[in-house]
Amino acid sequence: MSREKEEASFSILRIYDEPEDRRSEFESPGISSQRELQVRSHLDSLYGMPQRPPGALQRGPVYPAMSPLTPQQWALQTLDRSEPQTSWLSEAEPGEAAEFSPSGLPGSEFGQPCPSPPPSEEVCSFLGAIPPVADEVVVRQRTPRESWKVGKLRHGKKVYAVAISSSTHHVYTCGHGYIKVWDESALHAWNKAPQAQLNFQDHQNCVLTCKLFPDEQSLITGGLSRTLTLWDLAPTPRIRAQLASTGPMCYSLAISSNAQICLACFKGFVEIWDLQNQILIRKHEVPEYGSRCVDIAGNKFWTGGEDTSLYSWDLRSYQKLQQHNLHHEILSITHDPSEEWMLVGLRTSDVIILHTHRKEKFKAVIHKYIHHHNIKFASCGSYFVTTLDESIHCLAAPSLQRLFQVEEATEILCCDVSSDNQYLVTGSKNSATVYQLLY
Structure with missing residues (x-):
């Protein structure tokens, strides 16, 4: 393998000096309607309706980061536990897409499992109405400042x-x-x-x-x-x-x-x-x-x-x-x-x-x-x-x-x-x- 190919096989990670504001998108005006739309959008993506253009994979961190999550996100994470982590899949080498694709998951050779029905309107409304969790309540990993x-x-x-x-x-x-x-x-x-x-x-x-x-x-x-x-x-x-x-x-x-x-x-x-x-x-x-x-x-x-x-x-x-x-x-x-x-x-x-x-x-x-x-x-x-x-x-x-x-x-x-x-x-x-x- 040439040096260029070997270098290309690594995902390059950025070292940065300022903390990223991961809550800004949840704290903007019109927060209730935006939160409900985000919940609905995420739930739709889980049930076969992708919301981003094909190939627009998001580069994630080295392993799933601990970040301040709202109750809606915790609920969505619970719903999503059976799905492969997109941050992992996006970092795999191009030639390994088949290895980590959903079709390559254990059990897929025995046929596709029956999908669960999407959540009802009442569930979506409930998730959208939960107020955000205050910063001081969110549990984070300790890091020295x-x-x-x-x-x-x-x-x-x-x-x-x-x-x-x-x-x-x-x-x-x-x-x-x-x-x-x-x-x-x-x-x-x-x-x-x-x-x-x-x-x-x-x-x-x-x-x-x-x-x-x-x-x-x-x-x-x-x-x-x-x-x-x-x-x-x-x-x-x-x-x-x-x-x-x-x-x-x-x-x-x-x-x-x-x-x-x-x-x-x-x-x-x-x-x-x-x-x-x-x-x-x-x-x-x-x-x-x-x-x-x-x-x-x-x-x-x-x-x-x-x-x-x-x-x-x-x-x-x-x-x-x-x-x-x-x-x-x-x-x-x-x-x-x-x-x-x-x-x-x-x-x-x-x-x-x-x-x-x-x-x-x-x-x-x-x-x-x-x-x-x-x-x-x-x-x-x-x-x-x-x-x-x-x-x-x-x-x-x-x-x-x-x-x-x-x-x-x-x-x-x-x-x-x-x-x-x-x-x-x-x-x-x-x-x-x-x-x-x-x-």
Whole structure:
């Protein structure tokens, strides 16, 4: 496939800075009559009378957005639950129209189901007469409106990996020779000493990647060492086990949501570890230059790197499932909390968004050549943070509204967001910066 065809297969998404007014059309003069007409128009479209010209598909967001809905819209959504989502269908690739068309839905080969009768005039009148819901009553996902720089953690050397817990708000800054542990009081200070410093026996050991376990009671680290180190964090940090790896440098780590499987990414292969029994399950070969970063979602894991291709693999059969040629070097991979979407950070700063099992892919274009690209999804799923060299961008999901942007003085090498969505921590040249997220 040529580059032009590959680029055309992505739906381009716009990152915008101002919130879109999605209620204006419902708050204009003559609201009662307009609302009734909208209800009638939508109901007509559900029962075989399209109201837009053929081919005039509306481009929707990455996944169905949470927006302020009137009771009429909630009622219409309820009526429409059996219909395929038009926002999904409009984003599918041209060649996949048949796959996602109503005729391709399960059961269609057994004949068309009998359509339900359209709602009566009384139902339409009732829906049109319901007053709008006040803004303060509508339930919305929380997203931070801005960040406040509250502290600096003086690590002393480059911070290549960082993690922050939510239960205790301890921060772990990792780099060359040691890991420093910071308690919550240090997060709101600028020169406070760490609570502890964990020194490696091999002073040449350098931690390049770390992952907190879902329960935040354990940490695993990897880097310039032929071992992966498993740490118990409570009551005080200590080494639980050292897993003898077969590669000299671990670039990336990933942990399954049940904390049973750990993936460690090396040049040309991925190690698959059973964390409970601390045994190596498999050394899985991948393209030599396609193994800079790794992530796991459900029964698949994903790898990518310098060869510009993103690969997905089956965790049970270890067969390659997909290969996406992205034409630019892949610097980071992460998934959203639902494990349905993969976000891929490219050298060009663009963010690729792919569904884990449906053939849907999007591109959020930023147009900036960078050296470091990190992505971290908030545990609430309503936003994610992407760092591009010295810049921090916090973007709402799925609308891609830019919630805030921060510039730092030096390149950002890593980042993490606490699972309670209260703090953002970035690691750079010789320190970590702590931001409190304001809602």
